[in-house]
Amino acid sequence: MKISILGCYAATPRTLTNPTSQVLEIKDHLFLIDCGEGTQVQLRKNKIKFSRINHIFISHLHGDHFFGLPGLVSTFRLLGRDKEMHIYGPKGIKEAITLLLKLGDSWTNYPLVFHELTAMVPELIYEDDKVTVETIPLNHRVYTNGFLFKEKVAERKLNIEAVAKYKIDKAYFQNIKNGKDIVLDDGLIIPNVELTFDPVKPKSYAFCSDTSYKPDIVPQIKNVDVLYHESTFLNSEMHLVAKTKHSTAKEAALIAKTANVGTLILGHYSTRYKSIELFKDEAMKVYANVELADDGKVFEL
Amino acid sequence: MKISILGCYAATPRTLTNPTSQVLEIKDHLFLIDCGEGTQVQLRKNKIKFSRINHIFISHLHGDHFFGLPGLVSTFRLLGRDKEMHIYGPKGIKEAITLLLKLGDSWTNYPLVFHELTAMVPELIYEDDKVTVETIPLNHRVYTNGFLFKEKVAERKLNIEAVAKYKIDKAYFQNIKNGKDIVLDDGLIIPNVELTFDPVKPKSYAFCSDTSYKPDIVPQIKNVDVLYHESTFLNSEMHLVAKTKHSTAKEAALIAKTANVGTLILGHYSTRYKSIELFKDEAMKVYANVELADDGKVFEL
Incomplete structure (x- = not known):
């Protein structure tokens, strides 16, 4: 299992920081999770083969999580793709992408299959013989899901x-x-x-962004190997958390601790802070196994 | 008059090349022309003040000319903008941008004024006491306008x-x-x-991208100081020109020569060629005053 962070900063793309996008490699799949503006350039910089991506999971329809999708969908066409592309995301994503393609009279020459999500409870949205993907309903300003990726138990x-x-x-x-x-x-x-x-223990990865502190996700993500949890703010900005429905590093660590996860990866940092090390410092007061996401960083399990 | 090239390559954004966007500084205005994905990062790299942009002109609704617009519109909100923003572009642009804002429940807190274009003949779309802007109807796969920016004759x-x-x-x-x-x-x-x-001679700038060879624009752009004309291909790819409705460097130079422009700037290069110098070489066989656009390059008059 390998997680390539393409972007992990909140709000607008900047010269050196990219909005949310990451690629999970699990059992020969490359799953793209979120697609902020500039994702296709980040894919190139990280030397990830476009043709290996067949499934894209979009957490919510804020620009910093999906404004890179129309461009990526168009680029797949230019690259001569003919395989199906499956896009999982909140209701409305199909209308948005098809409108943009229609305006440019640029239909894809490959099948674009939308799986629009509306459920408020966890839902199995993908399954094959090796992997399952479930939604993790989150609490943000708009309808938002995290995603839980699990390897199936292998043969003995x-x-x-x-x-x-x-x-x-x-x-x-x-x-x-x-x-x-x-x-x-x-x-x-x-x-x-x-x-x-005994077979190799199946691995699991939970992606939770964006969300306010939501302890009721804990039973679903209990014991996952890796949890990516947003930490837009530090505890000093607690007054912004309720209004924006984001989390602090401390809150992310509380979730990780209660869920007994293997490793907590922090991300979705506000750019107001001098150093992202501050997020790690805060989280490690609650939980020991904390890593910092950063653009271009790769985590291997 | 100053033209800052933010991006000038055809099709998809790549690690080192950006899709079309440029900023024209004319009589204290900063006019943004086209807005491919990544434009807001290019604006930052070129140290252009976001708050000085009040007018955005979009030639056509292909992704490489406008997929950066939703993100830029959102960023203006995050930057606390309260001034009106005027967007000029083909019919449909309002529906696209408002749908994306609606899906993210992220309305702007500044007035966003759309000027949707449908005319097939040149149209005066902006005028104040110092500057006029007219459309230059072009011939591309979708409805497309170039833009002619003219300083007014100053006082004696x-x-x-x-x-x-x-x-x-x-x-x-x-x-x-x-x-x-x-x-x-x-x-x-x-x-x-x-x-x-005599007053200083008023300057003029014509932006023509994307278009096939269209000599009937010549009377409108006659004697402009600077013409930016797309040259997606070289003459060796003449077989692709009709199908894609793009121009070659030679065709761009023929337009420049017939219109007797001051300087021809080439851009919107296909990335299939080894060097963009090839475009200059081809154009200079027809017309002497040829410059090459490149990302980050600034032309001052």
């Missing part, structure tokens, strides 16, 4: 020595990997645990 | 020695500057030309 690993010892035929291997016990010809039952090793 | 300059010699009262100075002759008390008529110098 065959203990080659054990199956050789019992002379078990290959025909039974898939059953064994699926967790089944084996009955030998003489009626002896070999429990699965003797024939296999 | 008072010849201080001459008015002193005839002992003309200050009360008549404005009439003299307006070109009137003066009748002295003894009935003698002093012709204006004896009391004034």
Whole structure:
């Protein structure tokens, strides 16, 4: 699992800071999460292959999270894309993108499939044999979802020595990997645990931005390996938090601590502060495993 | 008169090349012309004060000429703007921008005034005491206008020695500057030309992008000081010109030559070529005064 931060600053794009966008690499998928203005340039700078992106998840329809999408959709066309592109985002996203394409008389020559979200409770929005994606309803000024990406539990690993010892035929291997016990010809039952090793623990990633402090997301994101949680402000700007429906670094850390996450990554920083290290300092008073997102930074698990 | 090129490359924004946008400084106005994705960052890099921009002219609704506009409009709000912003562009631009603002529940706190264009003939769209702006109807895949910016003829300059010699009262100075002759008390008529110098020649700038070769614009842009004309292709790609409705460097130079412009600035380059010098080489075979636009380059007259 690999998270490439393309942009992680609040509000407007600036010379050295980009609005929200990131790419999650999980089980051979490249999932693009949010798409602020300039995302396509950031994708190039980070040498991410455009053709490997087939799913785009948009948290909410504020400009700093989706004004890069019309340009990216157009660029896919110019690059000769023909594969389906799936876009998951709040209701209205389809109307916005199709209007912009219509005005430019620039329809895509690849299928653009919109999955518009309206649910106020967690919803399974993507599933294949290796990965699931659920929404995490958040609390912001407009309808907003975070996203929970989970690897599925993999097959158990065959203990080659054990199956050789019992002379078990290959025909039974898939059953064994699926967790089944084996009955030998003489009626002896070999429990699965003797024939296999535990599979690699499936990884999980929760993206939560933008949102005010919302402890009721904790049960859903309990024990995730990595939580990206917005921290627009420090505790000193607590008076701005309620009005803007953002979080402080301390609040992000409280969520991480209560949910017992592996690593907390902070981001969506207001540019009013001298250094983003201040966010880490504040969060680490509550929770030890804190990392700072920054544009171009890559986190590997 | 000063032209700051923010972006001058065709199609998608890339790491080192930006889509179309430029700022024309003329008679204390800063006019923003086109607004491709990333324009607000380019404005910052070029140290152009956002608050001095009150008029934005959009040639057409292809993404590389206007996908930076929603973000810029939002940023003006975040910067606390309260002055009117006037946006001139093809019909549909108001619906697009207002839909995006509505979806983000992010209305501007300054008046946003749209001037939607539909005319197929040149139209005076802006006028004050110093400057006029007219559309230049172009021929592209969608409805497109260039823009002709003209300084008005300034007042004649008072010849201080001459008015002193005839002992003309200050009360008549404005009439003299307006070109009137003066009748002295003894009935003698002093012709204006004896009391004034010619004013500075008013400057003019024509922006023509995107368009196929369209010689019928020549009468309108005759003798302009500077013509910015797109040259997406070289003559070797003549087969692409008709289909895409773009121009070659040679065609841009033919327009410049026939219109007897002062300087031709080329831009809107396809990124397929090794060097933009190739565009200059091709154009200079037709016309001598050719300059190359490039991102961040400033032309002063």
